[in-house]
Each structure stands twice: as C-alpha cells, then as structure tokens.
Amino acid sequence: MTDLRTRLVAHARTVLRIARWEVSRSAGTLDRRTAAIGLVAVLVAGGIAAGAAGGGVSLDRDLYRVGIAGDSPYYDAVDRSSALDPRPVSDPNVELVVSETHVSVVDTQTGRAAYAAFRDAVQSYNERQMAREENQSAAFPVVVDLQYRERDALVPAGSRVDGGAGGGGGGAGTGDGGGADAGTGAGSGASGAGDGAGGTSGGGPSASDAAAADDGSVDAPSLGGMAGLFGGDTSGSPASISPPFPFASLVLAFAFLVPMNFVIQAYGSSILNERINRRGELLLVAPISPGDIVAGKTLPYLLGTVGITVAIAAAVGGGVVSVAAVVPVGLLFLASTFVGAMFARSFKELTFVTVTVSVFLTTYTFVPAIFTNVTPIALISPLTLVVRDLAGESIPLGEFLFSVGPILLAAGVLFLLGVGVYREEDMFTQRPVPLKFLDALDSRISRARSVATLSALSIPFVFIAELLAIAVLFVLPVDLTVPMVLVAVAVIEELAKSLHVLAAFEKARFSRTLRSSLVLGGLSGLGFFVGEKFTAIAQLAGLQSLTLGQTAFAPSGVGIAGGTGVSALVVLGLFLAPLVLHAVTASVTAFGASRGRSAYGVALVGAIAIHLGYNLQVVNALG
Amino acid sequence: MGSPRLAIARRELGSLRKEKTIVLALAIQLFVAAFSSFLVVGLVSLYDPGAASYQVDVAVAGDEEAVEDLLRAVGSEDGLSGRPYASTSAAMTAFHEREVDAVLEASTGEDGRIRVAAVAPDTGVETTAVVTRLRDALRELERNERAERRAFLETDPLSLPPAAESSPYFGFTYTVLVPLLLFLPVFISGSLVVDSLTEEVARGTLELLRVAPVSFAAVVDGKLLAAGGLAPVQAVAWMLLLHLNGTAIESVPWLFGMVAGLSAVVVALGAAVAITSPDRRVAQLLYSIGVLLVFAGTSLLPLNPANTAARLALGTAGVGARAAVAGLVFVGVVALVGLRVVVDRVDPNELG
Numbered sequence: 001m002t003d004l005r006t007r008l009v010a011h012a013r014t015v016l017r018i019a020r021w022e023v024s025r026s027a028g029t030l031d032r033r034t035a036a037i038g039l040v041a042v043l044v045a046g047g048i049a050a051g052a053a054g055g056g057v058s059l060d061r062d063l064y065r066v067g068i069a070g071d072s073p074y075y076d077a078v079d080r081s082s083a084l085d086p087r088p089v090s091d092p093n094v095e096l097v098v099s100e101t102h103v104s105v106v107d108t109q110t111g112r113a114a115y116a117a118f119r120d121a122v123q124s125y126n127e128r129q130m131a132r133e134e135n136q137s138a139a140f141p142v143v144v145d146l147q148y149r150e151r152d153a154l155v156p157a158g159s160r161v162d163g164g165a166g167g168g169g170g171g172a173g174t175g176d177g178g179g180a181d182a183g184t185g186a187g188s189g190a191s192g193a194g195d196g197a198g199g200t201s202g203g204g205p206s207a208s209d210a211a212a213a214d215d216g217s218v219d220a221p222s223l224g225g226m227a228g229l230f231g232g233d234t235s236g237s238p239a240s241i242s243p244p245f246p247f248a249s250l251v252l253a254f255a256f257l258v259p260m261n262f263v264i265q266a267y268g269s270s271i272l273n274e275r276i277n278r279r280g281e282l283l284l285v286a287p288i289s290p291g292d293i294v295a296g297k298t299l300p301y302l303l304g305t306v307g308i309t310v311a312i313a314a315a316v317g318g319g320v321v322s323v324a325a326v327v328p329v330g331l332l333f334l335a336s337t338f339v340g341a342m343f344a345r346s347f348k349e350l351t352f353v354t355v356t357v358s359v360f361l362t363t364y365t366f367v368p369a370i371f372t373n374v375t376p377i378a379l380i381s382p383l384t385l386v387v388r389d390l391a392g393e394s395i396p397l398g399e400f401l402f403s404v405g406p407i408l409l410a411a412g413v414l415f416l417l418g419v420g421v422y423r424e425e426d427m428f429t430q431r432p433v434p435l436k437f438l439d440a441l442d443s444r445i446s447r448a449r450s451v452a453t454l455s456a457l458s459i460p461f462v463f464i465a466e467l468l469a470i471a472v473l474f475v476l477p478v479d480l481t482v483p484m485v486l487v488a489v490a491v492i493e494e495l496a497k498s499l500h501v502l503a504a505f506e507k508a509r510f511s512r513t514l515r516s517s518l519v520l521g522g523l524s525g526l527g528f529f530v531g532e533k534f535t536a537i538a539q540l541a542g543l544q545s546l547t548l549g550q551t552a553f554a555p556s557g558v559g560i561a562g563g564t565g566v567s568a569l570v571v572l573g574l575f576l577a578p579l580v581l582h583a584v585t586a587s588v589t590a591f592g593a594s595r596g597r598s599a600y601g602v603a604l605v606g607a608i609a610i611h612l613g614y615n616l617q618v619v620n621a622l623g
Numbered sequence: 624m625g626s627p628r629l630a631i632a633r634r635e636l637g638s639l640r641k642e643k644t645i646v647l648a649l650a651i652q653l654f655v656a657a658f659s660s661f662l663v664v665g666l667v668s669l670y671d672p673g674a675a676s677y678q679v680d681v682a683v684a685g686d687e688e689a690v691e692d693l694l695r696a697v698g699s700e701d702g703l704s705g706r707p708y709a710s711t712s713a714a715m716t717a718f719h720e721r722e723v724d725a726v727l728e729a730s731t732g733e734d735g736r737i738r739v740a741a742v743a744p745d746t747g748v749e750t751t752a753v754v755t756r757l758r759d760a761l762r763e764l765e766r767n768e769r770a771e772r773r774a775f776l777e778t779d780p781l782s783l784p785p786a787a788e789s790s791p792y793f794g795f796t797y798t799v800l801v802p803l804l805l806f807l808p809v810f811i812s813g814s815l816v817v818d819s820l821t822e823e824v825a826r827g828t829l830e831l832l833r834v835a836p837v838s839f840a841a842v843v844d845g846k847l848l849a850a851g852g853l854a855p856v857q858a859v860a861w862m863l864l865l866h867l868n869g870t871a872i873e874s875v876p877w878l879f880g881m882v883a884g885l886s887a888v889v890v891a892l893g894a895a896v897a898i899t900s901p902d903r904r905v906a907q908l909l910y911s912i913g914v915l916l917v918f919a920g921t922s923l924l925p926l927n928p929a930n931t932a933a934r935l936a937l938g939t940a941g942v943g944a945r946a947a948v949a950g951l952v953f954v955g956v957v958a959l960v961g962l963r964v965v966v967d968r969v970d971p972n973e974l975g
Contacts, residue, residue: 026904034900034909041912048919060798061930065939073781083794085939095939103784109871110937113793119784123762126780130769137734138775141768144761145738146754148745151719238761241741241754262908269904276825347818347825347903348639355651355811 014288018296022270026300064114067097074098074122081121084114127239140237252383255316256326257365259308261358263330264337267301268350271341275427290422294415298334305330313386321389325382325400328407329365333357335414342418342427343436353433364468379403380467406467409460416457420444438503445504451520452527455586458496459531465492486619490611494604497524497582498589502600505593512594521587528586529579581614627837631845632852635819639849649857679756681705682714682723689729689737696764697727703756718742725753737768796870801936802929804865805878808857809886810914813893815850817910820897829971839971840963843898847890847959854886855879862936873938881932881948887955889914891962898969 062085066078069089078086078098087094095114097104103118105111133139274280274297283293306327313322340353365381378384382403385395420443421427421436431439444454469488501520510516585607592603683693683705690707697705706723708714714726726742739761743753769780820843823829832839859879862872872878896910921927926947934940935948 034905038905038909038912041909041916045912045915045919048916048923060794060933061925063794063798063930063934063937063939065941077781109793110939112787115784115787117794119786122781122783126783129778129780130776133776133778135775137736138772139769140765141735141772142737142739142761142765143732144741146741146743146757148750149718149742150745151721238758238765241758241761262911265907265911266904269902269907273825273903276822277827346638347822348815351811351814351818351907352651359651359654 011292014292015296015299018283018288018293019299022297023300026266026270064096064110064117065091065094066114066118067091067094069099072098072100077121077125078118080125080128081117083117084121123239142238144236144238144241146241252316252386255312256309256383256386257329257358257362259312260305260330260333261354263301263305263308264333264354264358267298267334268337268341268344268354269347270297270301271338272344272347272350275342278428280427281424284422284424284427290419294338294419294422298338298415301334302331305334316390318386318389321395321400322386325385325389325404328404328411329361329382332407332411332414333361335411335418336361339414339418339440342421342440343433345430345432349433364464380470382407406460406463410464413457413460417441417444438499438506441500441503442507442509445500445509448510448516448519448523451501451504452523452530454500455497455524455527456531458500458528462492462496482619486612486615487608490608490615493528493582494585494589494607494611497528497586498593498600498604498607500524501586501590502593502597505590506597510594514591514594517590517594518587521585521590522583524590525579525581525583525586528582532578532582577618581611585610627841628844628848631837631842632849635846635849636853639815679703679725679753680723681757681760682708682717682726683729684708684711684714684726685729686731689731692737692767693727693729693739693764696767697760699763700756700760703760715742718744725757727757735772737764739764797933797937798929801865801870801872802932804861805858805882805932806885806918806928808854808861809882809889812850812854812886813889813910813914814907815853816846816890816893817897817906818903819846819850820894821901821903821906824897824901825903832971839969840966842971843894843962843966847894847962850893851883851886851890855883858882871938872936874935874940877935877940877945877948878932880952881928881935884948884951884953884955885928888917888951888958891955891958892917895962895965898965 060083063083065085065087067089068075068078068086075086078084089097089099095106095108095111096118098118103115105115130139274283280293284290306323309323309326309330313319313326316322336357337354340357341350344350344353365383379399379402385400385403388395417440421440423443426436426439426443441454444450466485466489469485469492501524504510504520505512510520588607588610589600589603592600592606679702681697681703683690683697684707685693694705694707697703705727706717708717711726711728714723714728717723718726724744728740728742730738730740732738741757741761743750743757766780766783769776773779823842829839829842832842859875862875862878866872892913893910896913897906900906900909918928922929926943928951931940931944931947934944
C-alpha cells in the first residue's frame with residue numbers, strides 16, 4: 001500500500017516537474033516585444049470588431065442596381081436599403097427599373113433576387129414611416145403576442161415508434177392550461193397597447209428595430225436578442241416578431257471551441273518540436289516513462305483549457321455542469337492533436353491535421369446540438385448539456401454520461417495510442433500518416449489477445465462515428481435515412497474490427513495462415529461484441545425510442561431480451577447472433593489482411609456486404 | 624525571378640504533394656463550404672415556404688370578425704393553411720395532438736386594434752419555420768387592416784409589389800459562400816508560409832545557406848511563390864465548380880486579381896511574422912491575429928473585400944469595385960517589397 005503510494009507520488013512529481021519545464025520553456029520563446037505586439041494586435045482587432053458590430057458591416061452593400069427617378073415615391077425606400085443601389089433611369093446596367101406605373105425586372109436569377117430585396121426594402125420603409133405616425137393604433141392595427149409552448153414527448157414526424165394515442169387525454173388537459181395562458185397573454189398585450197395609443201407605443205420602436213433587421217444580408221433567420229436565442233416570448237406588431245434563432249449552440253460552440261483551437265496550435269507545435277532534430281531524445285533516455293513525459297507536457301495545456309472554459313462558462317452564466325461538459329471536449333481536442341503531432345512529418349502537415357481535428361470536432365459538438373429540443377439526438381453533443389444548464393434545467397446522471405462518456409473514452413484511447421508510439425523508432429522517423437497510424441495500432445498488439453482488447457477499445461470511436469452519422473442524416477426523411485445509417489454502421493464497424501488486424505499482419509506479427517486469420521478474426525469479433533454491449537448506455541438516454549436509434553443499435557442485440565412470447569432459447573440465440581456475425585466478418589477481413597493490402601480491400605467490401613445483409617434482416621424482423 | 628526561386632517553389636509544392644496535405648486542405652475547404660451551406664441553405668430551405676413538402680397548419684379561433692380577416696391573411700400565404708376552431712381550448716387540444724402546428728387567437732381590442740395571441744411549438748428549427756410564416760401572414764393582415772384605417776393616417780404607405788418566387792439563399796451564396804471559398808485558401812496559404820519558414824529555422828536547415836549558392840531572399844521568394852500561387856489557383860477551381868453547380872460567377876479575371884492581391888498581402892504578413900518570431904507557436908498565434916486584423920480592418924472599408932467579391936461575382940460591380948481590386952493588387956506589391964526590405968536586413972543564421 002505504502003509502496004503504491006510512494007510510486008504514485010514519484011509519478012506525480014515527475015509529471016509536475018515536466019509540466020513546469022514545459023511552461024518555463026514556452027514562456028522563454030515569447031519575449032516581451034512579441035508579447036506586446038500580440039497584445040496590441042488583439043486590442044486593435046477587438047476594437048475593430050466592436051466598431052464593426054456597432055457600425056454594422058454590411059456584406060450586401062449595393063448588391064443590386066436599381067434604375068429609379070429621384071422624385072419617385074419609392075426612391076427613399078431604395079436609397080435607405082443597403083442592398084440596393086439607386087441609379088438614374090437612363091443607366092442601362094441595372095437589374096431593376098422602377099417607373100411610376102410598374103417595376104420591370106431583368107429575367108435572371110439576379111433580377112429576381114433584386115426584386116425580392118426591393119420588396120423587402122419597401123416593407124421596411126413602410127414600417128419606418130408608420131412608426132412616425134401620430135395615430136399608432138391605425139398605423140399598427142395588429143398586436144401580436146407570441147408564445148412558445150412545448151408539446152408532449154416530441155418525436156419527429158414519421159419516426160414515432162409507439163403510437164402516441166395515450167397522450168390524448170393529457171393533451172386535452174394541458175390544452176386547457178395553454179388556452180388560459182394565451183388568454184392572459186392577450187390581456188397583458190392589451191394593457192401594453194393601451195398606452196400605445198398615446199403616441200409613443202411599445203410597438204413603434206421595436207417595429208423599426210425589426211425593419212432595420214430586415215435589411216440584414218442573409219435571408220437566414222436573424223440573430224435576435226438573447227431572449228429570442230433561447231426561445232423567449234415576444235409581443236408587439238407583426239414585424240417585430242423575430243423567429244427564434246435555433247442555433248444557440250452555434251454561439252456557444254464558437255465561444256467554447258475557438259479558444260481551444262489556439263491551445264491545440266501551441267500544444268501540437270510543442271509535441272512536434274520534440275520530434276524535430278531528435279530533441280526529445282534526452283527526455284526519452286532519462287529514467288522517466290513515456291506516459292509521464294506526455295502527461296507532464298499535456299498538463300499545462302489541459303489546465304489552460306480548463307481555465308479558459310471556466311472563464312467562458314462564468315461569462316455566459318453556466319455552472320459546474322457546463323464546465324464538466326465542455327472540458328472533456330477540450331481533452332479530446334488535445335488527445336487528437338497529440339496523436340496528429342506524433343504522426344505529422346512537418347509543421348505544414350500538422351497545420352492540416354489540427355484544422356481537420358477542429359473542423360471534425362466542431363461538427364460533432366455542433367450539429368446534434370441544433371436539435372436541443374428533440375431530446376435524444378441532441379444529447380450526443382455535450383453542448384446540449386450546456387444549453388440546458390443555461391436554461392436552468394437539471395440533467396440526469398445517465399444523460400450526462402451518455403453525452404460525455406464516449407468523448408472521455410475516445411480521448412483516453414487516443415492518448416494510449418499516442419503514448420504507444422512515443423518511442424525512438426517512431427518519433428524520429430518520417431512516414432506517411434496512415435502508415436504511422438498502423439504502427440500505432442501495432443504498438444498495442446503484443447499477442448493474439450490484444451486484438452480483442454483493441455476491438456473493444458475502438459467502441460467509443462465507433463459510437464462517436466455512428467452517432468455523428470445519425471445526427472447528420474437525421475434531417476432526411478426516414479425512408480432514406482434508415483438504409484443510409486445501416487450502410488454507415490456496417491462500414492464503420494468493419495473498419496474498426498479489421499484495421500488493427502491489418503496492422504499486425506503488415507508488421508508480420510502473426511504468421512499469414514488461414515488458422516491465424518480465423519483465430520484473430522474470432523478474437524476481434526469477440527472483443528467488439530463485448531465492447532458493444534456497453535452501447536446499452538444508449539438505452540439510458542432513451543435513444544431507442546427513435547427509429548434511427550433502433551436501426552443503428554438493434555442489430556447489436558441490445559434490448560432484444562424484452563420481447564414478449566419468445567422462448568429463452570431464441571433469446572439466447574438472438575443475443576449471441578451478433579457475436580457470430582462479428583466473428584465471421586472479422587475473420588473474412590483478417591483472411592484478406594493476411595494476403596496483403598489489396599486483398600484486404602476486397603475482403604472489407606465483402607464483410608461490409610455480409611454485415612449489411614445481416615442488419616437488414618434484423619431490422620426487418622424487428623420492424 | 625531566377626531559377627533558384629522556381630526550384631525552391633517546386634520543392635515546396637513537391638513536399639505538399641508528397642504529404643498529400645493539399646488534398647486534405649481541399650477536402651477541409653469543401654467540408655467547411657458544405658457545412659456552412661448545410662447550416663444556412665439546408666436548414667432554411669428545409670422549411671422554405673416555396674417547398675410544398677412542408678405545410679404549416681394553423682388553428683384560428685376567437686372573435687368572428689377578426690377570425691375572418693385572419694383566415695384570409697393566412698390563406699394568402701404560401702405553405703400556410705388556416706382552420707377555424709370554435710374555441711381556444713379546442714384549438715389548443717388540436718395543437719397538443721399535433722393536428723395543427725400553431726394556434727392564432729384573434730380578438731378586437733377597445734381601441735379597435737386586432738390582438739392576436741399566437742402559440743408556436745417550442746422545437747428549435749421547426750419553430751423558426753412556423754414563426755417565419757406566421758409573421759408573413761400577420762404582416763399581410765396588418766397591411767389589410769392598415770389600408771382600412773387609411774383615413775386616420777398622415778402618410779399613405781407605399782403599395783407593396785406582389786411577392787415573386789426567388790431563391791431565399793441566393794444572397795447567401797454570393798455574400799457568404801463565394802467570399803468564403805475565395806478567401807479561405809488565402810488564409811491557409813499564409814499559414815503554410817509560416818510553417819515552412821519556422822520549420823527551416825527549427826531544423827536548422829537555413830545554416831546550409833552559407834555554403835549554398837542561394838540567397839535567403841531567394842528562399843523566401845520561392846516559398847512565397849509556392850504558397851501564394853496556390854490560393855488564386857484554388858480560387859479559380861472553386862469558381863469553376865460553382866459554375867458547374869449552376870451558380871454563375873461573373874468577372875472571373877477580376878476575382879482572380881483580387882485573390883492574388885490579397886494572398887500577396889497575407890503571405891507577406893506570414894513571412895514577416897515567421898522571420899520576426901521564428902518559434903512556430905508564437906508565429907502561428909501572431910499570424911492568426913494579424914490575419915484577423917487584416918480582415919476585420921478591411922471589413923470597415925466601404926469597399927470591403929467580401930462585399931466587393933460578392934458584387935464582382937454577381938456582375939453588379941461598378942468602377943469602384945474594380946478600382947478596389949487594382950488598389951488591393953497595389954497593396955500586395957507594396958507588401959512584397961516591404962517584406963524584401965525586411966528580409967535583406969535579416970541574417971538567416973541568427974534566427975531562432
């Protein structure tokens with residue numbers, strides 16, 4: 001016991017020492033002059049950004065040219081619109097001519113877009129004119145009070161698994177409640193409008209705001225106030241309604257993830273620096289384990305990420321849950337950058353690797369979070385937890401684990417892979433990234449049993465990849481997505497079961513015989529099967545209630561046992577069927593891998609086909 | 624440009640090709656473009672009023688007279704259909720049972736205004752679609768009511784021309800997507816120059832210059848040529864791709880000149896940063912901030928690059944935009960000359 005403790009303390013000391021060294025060395029590269037230049041540049045950029053936000057940078061300034069006479073009643077409307085550029089009627093180079101009696105449009109896409117912009121401009125102009133009217137109740141004869149109401153257990157149309165008939169009675173009950181609310185809402189609207197008649201109405205200024213917003217460049221929903229962001233209720237004239245910006249997660253994603261990009265830039269450089277000119281050799285020959293070196297070098301950057309996350313969470317009003325949800329993402333950023341820096345041959349390659357990492361992870365955290373209110377899918381992304389935390393909702397532990405677990409596991413496995421190649425023969429050699437990747441996989445294989453372990457370890461990545469596929473395909477109609485998800489699942493799983501086997505054969509770790517392929521394939525299938533049982537976590541978050549979730553995870557045999565009227569033998573058979581499938585397909589690819597890379601490619605296609613056939617059978621049988 | 628410069632440029636491009644990074648770079652750009660289009664075009668057009676696939680059903684209840692007006696306004700809107708309900712509670716029941724997507728309850732207030740209590744589902748993207756259409760219908764109602772109250776107004780509102788079919792993301796394609804595709808390669812090119820120079824310093828290969836018959840200036844020129852030349856080539860490729868996709872791009876030569884000028888500015892910035900602080904961590908950070916500065920700074924100009932590119936691509940640019948391109952090319956040349964002055968005063972062996 002004491003022995004273990006002294007060893008732990010020794011490890012911690014080493015890690016801390018390396019971390020201190022990393023910090024002091026990084027601080028050394030940044031002299032005072034560059035720091036000052038950087039600071040000034042940041043301040044100037046911030047100032048410009050603030051100025052731009054205040055002054056309004058218009059991307060669409062003078063996009064369309066309009067021929068219009070100076071005394072036309074429409075001239076002011078055109079002149080005030082940023083997208084329209086008024087020209088004299090005689091100018092032949094225009095998209096639109098506004099004469100006294102009619103509007104003529106060039107018959108092109110540009111012309112039609114110009115016409116739509118003109119129509120918007122007239123509408124905003126009218127709103128502004130009306131805001132100046134004495135008689136506000138005549139100028140704004142309609143007052144709208146908009147509320148957002150949740151409907152029970154939302155499942156997107158068409159993907160409902162169980163009939164929603166049970167909800168009928170409850171629906172009527174809540175319907176009454178909602179109606180009463182709507183009534184009081186109208187009442188408060190009336191009292192608001194009462195003083196509106198006095199001249200300066202509540203609707204007036206907001207109407208002109210909305211009119212100004214209408215001039216916005218992109219025809220996407222405009223980013224309203226923070227209230228609109230999170231679906232707050234609004235009231236006023238119809239023009240003042242701003243549709244809620246559904247991308248609250250976009251703002252959050254940028255706030256949390258952009259600083260991480262700077263951190264991983266520096267971190268990647270630091271790791272790759274060790275590999276240039278054999279600089280890391282001194283540390284490698286020291287009596288320190290590679291794990292300690294990597295932990296020490298990562299610690300300062302991890303602390304930096306945590307610090308930044310805490311600061312941003314405090315700024316947007318998030319609590320402990322927000323920080324706990326975002327830090328794993330930061331860890332995954334660091335882990336993939338670490339692996340990228342261990343594989344990259346040059347700074348240039350590293351730049352592309354880091355950009356790829358950040359684009360992929362941003363997509364992964366961002367796309368599912370768009371559907372924050374479509375519960376199960378959105379939980380894939382930890383940002384959903386942040387959005388909910390900001391809204392003051394409580395988050396069950398199961399949902400938290402579902403969201404954060406795969407990311408933490410994936411980060412851990414990536415660090416494990418990277419540390420495996422943190423050794424002389426890999427650090428100081430130049431090989432293409434895919435080969436380095438195979439090397440890293442191979443470094444984790446010492447005997448046949450390791451193949452099973454690696455298959456099991458690939459589960460978090462399989463999980464992440466499949467969830468991302470679901471999230472991206474989610475918006476398409478169900479008829480189309482189900483087969484596409486099945487194909488994606490087959491491809492991802494077959495790759496995960498076979499790549500490390502290929503690596504082992506390429507490194508001649510096992511004899512290239514039929515027997516060893518069968519053994520390795522069986523073990524890989526077994527490892528994957530055991531790991532896959534952990535997808536039972538998916539049930540915790542209720543992903544199974546979605547057709548897509550069932551499509552992706554039903555073939556794995558999760559949740560089948562609950563079926564009624566099935567004998568124990570059949571249940572056992574169904575439970576073990578995926579094991580047989582994984583063993584068979586993994587053996588096919590293992591056999592291909594033993595014959596070389598092109599044979600592996602052919603075998604992989606075959607295995608995917610078998611897997612797909614099996615999945616289709618199961619989905620049809622269950623459906 | 625002598626032959627050693629071209630040789631170095633060739634070598635730079637060769638290393639890019641060997642590492643397949645340029646393939647990765649193109650893939651990333653394609654992904655970013657597809658992703659941003661997916662965000663805006665996909666999600667917006669999914670619920671595009673013109674698309675018949677998505678119909679919003681609205682339950683209308685309340686005062687008889689107001690309901691009639693409201694139903695007329697709702698009916699005039701594409702993709703919206705109104706259904707009268709006897710009472711608000713019946714309408715809300717229908718809402719919760721998903722028979723309708725929204726509820727409008729109309730009543731006439733004391734001052735003669737129509738009060739509409741609108742209830743929309745709280746479901747993210749769908750909400751946006753529903754609310755956008757409700758707003759259009761309610762504005763139509765407002766216009767009709769306003770016309771009836773004309774006598775009480777001092778100014779007559781301008782009559783609104785009839786709505787016409789127009790792609791809702793046409794503007795987005797030109798004001799966001801085209802500038803994004805044109806300027807992203809420029810940013811990456813500058814980053815390449817930073818990487819390339821800092822790596823030479825880190826590996827100590829610049830020392831070899833002492834015995835090689837190549838000057839430091841020639842090395843920098845070669846790297847600038849390779850990286851800076853890539854951006855305009857990629858820009859032309861994107862414009863071609865957009866053209867094949869049915870997005871007409873006008874004045875391609877001008878856009879090419881614009882990207883060339885901008886990439887001259889940005890690669891010169893990258894090289895200057897890499898020479899003044901040759902540690903990659905610091906250099907990349909400073910470069911990113913510098914590029915932000917360039918883009919933020921130019922966005923304040925009346926003829927900012929993104930807007931100029933959009934107008935040139937649309938074919939609606941006037942003399943001003945062309946003058947801006949010429950000015951940008953001039954600034955690019957000045958930046959390159961300025962960089963040469965810096966390079967000539969630096970001893971490559973004292974870097975790092």
